[in-house]
Amino acid sequence: MSIKSMVEIEGTASVLKLLGDKTRLTMMKLLQLNECCVCEFVAMFEISQPAISQHLRKLRDGGLVKETRRGQWIHYSMNKESEHYQLVQSLLDYLPSQEKNLEELKEKGLRISCD
Numbered sequence: 001m002s003i004k005s006m007v008e009i010e011g012t013a014s015v016l017k018l019l020g021d022k023t024r025l026t027m028m029k030l031l032q033l034n035e036c037c038v039c040e041f042v043a044m045f046e047i048s049q050p051a052i053s054q055h056l057r058k059l060r061d062g063g064l065v066k067e068t069r070r071g072q073w074i075h076y077s078m079n080k081e082s083e084h085y086q087l088v089q090s091l092l093d094y095l096p097s098q099e100k101n102l103e104e105l106k107e108k109g110l111r112i113s114c115d
Contacts, residue, residue, distance in 0.1 A: 015084045018062045019091065023047075024055050028078070028088065029098045031065060035077040043110040044101050064088060 019025045023045060030036055030044075041052045056076055059065040066079040079085065105111035 011084065012087065014062060015064065015087060018058060018064060019088070021055070024059055025095070026098055026101075027055060027059065027076075028064065029092050029095050030101065031076060031078045032089070032092045033099070034102060035068075035075045037073055037075050039073075040102075040105060040111060043105055043108075 019028060026045075027036075027041060038049060038052050038056065041056075042049050045052065056065065056067075060067060060076075063082045064079055064084065065076050066081075067074045067076055069075075078088070082088070102111055
């Protein structure tokens with residue numbers, strides 16, 4: 001096996017390991033069509049802000065998400081420049097929509113613009 005093949009397999013294995021976590025996989029499905037703030041994920045998953053930030057850090061370090069700072073808030077979106085973007089997109093296309101989670105946040109007044 002060539003070195004390039006090994007690198008590609010290792011990179012793919014890393015991405016699959018990141019997406020093997022239910023919370024991160026759900027986050028990525030939400031980010032497939034939306035930009036989200038940490039505070040929205042905290043309300044949605046009902047886990048602590050540090051735990052959400054840790055998940056997002058792992059996704060960012062893996063190159064799957066990017067962050068945009070707006071004032072004191074950081075918004076996350078899928079990194080379309082990632083070398084694994086097509087792989088991730090293909091996997092996410094098999095999953096059911098998570099838009100209901102955002103709709104529920106909106107109904108509760110928690111889908112906010114953190115600008």
